[in-house]
Amino acid sequence: MATKSILGLYMPILFLSNSGLHGDLLYSLISESLPFNWEKSEFGKQRHCLHLYEAVVVDCFSLADESTTGGYTALKKLSHPKILLINFSPNIPLQTKSVLAEHNIHFLCSNRASQKELISQLRQSIQISAEGSSQDLKNRLLLTRREQEILAQLTTGEPNSSIASKLHLSEHTVKNHMYNIFRKIGVKNRVQASNWAKLYLQPEQI
Numbered sequence: 001m002a003t004k005s006i007l008g009l010y011m012p013i014l015f016l017s018n019s020g021l022h023g024d025l026l027y028s029l030i031s032e033s034l035p036f037n038w039e040k041s042e043f044g045k046q047r048h049c050l051h052l053y054e055a056v057v058v059d060c061f062s063l064a065d066e067s068t069t070g071g072y073t074a075l076k077k078l079s080h081p082k083i084l085l086i087n088f089s090p091n092i093p094l095q096t097k098s099v100l101a102e103h104n105i106h107f108l109c110s111n112r113a114s115q116k117e118l119i120s121q122l123r124q125s126i127q128i129s130a131e132g133s134s135q136d137l138k139n140r141l142l143l144t145r146r147e148q149e150i151l152a153q154l155t156t157g158e159p160n161s162s163i164a165s166k167l168h169l170s171e172h173t174v175k176n177h178m179y180n181i182f183r184k185i186g187v188k189n190r191v192q193a194s195n196w197a198k199l200y201l202q203p204e205q206i
Contacts, residue, residue, distance in 0.1 A: 060072070072088070092107075152201055
């Protein structure tokens with residue numbers, strides 16, 4: 001069973017780990033238990049841009065010990081709408097979790113989870129992601145051409161005033177379009193909308 005992209009192709013699921021032998025063993029367990037289209041890589045060394053993966057599963061074993069959070073906050077640099085953390089410390093501060101949640105980073109299973117629980121949670125999350133891709137295509141088709149233009153501009157990180165100037169619109173009109181865009185694609189903020197656009201808008205639009 002492989003996850004299917006909105007283009008009818010099979011998009012791989014990326015497993016990120018810097019944990020050496022531990023990461024290799026964990027990857028073997030997961031990839032053999034869940035017959036999706038998997039790829040394994042160390043951080044920053046994956047073959048493709050992140051938006052070409054259906055989901056990104058992160059092995060947190062090597063990120064940080066229980067007394068630090070630097071390794072976890074560095075995950076904010078990952079730009080993808082479906083990042084699943086596994087094997088993380090259960091003692092991560094709530095503030096750190098809240099910050100990462102704003103970047104579509106989901107804490108799935110801690111290092112105290114059983115193998116059965118880990119596989120079950122991953123299977124459910126990945127299947128939801130695959131089903132969501134079909135819905136995201138429908139959402140993209142619901143966007144007007146102007147909304148798609150504004151959404152593409154959003155990926156640059158520019159404020160509404162700059163987007164309005166570039167598209168020869170009023171800032172109020174841009175805000176109204178933003179509201180409609182967020183509602184149609186089911187996101188809550190600009191970061192989530194930008195991640196959605198990078199994954200589901202056509203490359204020439206961004």
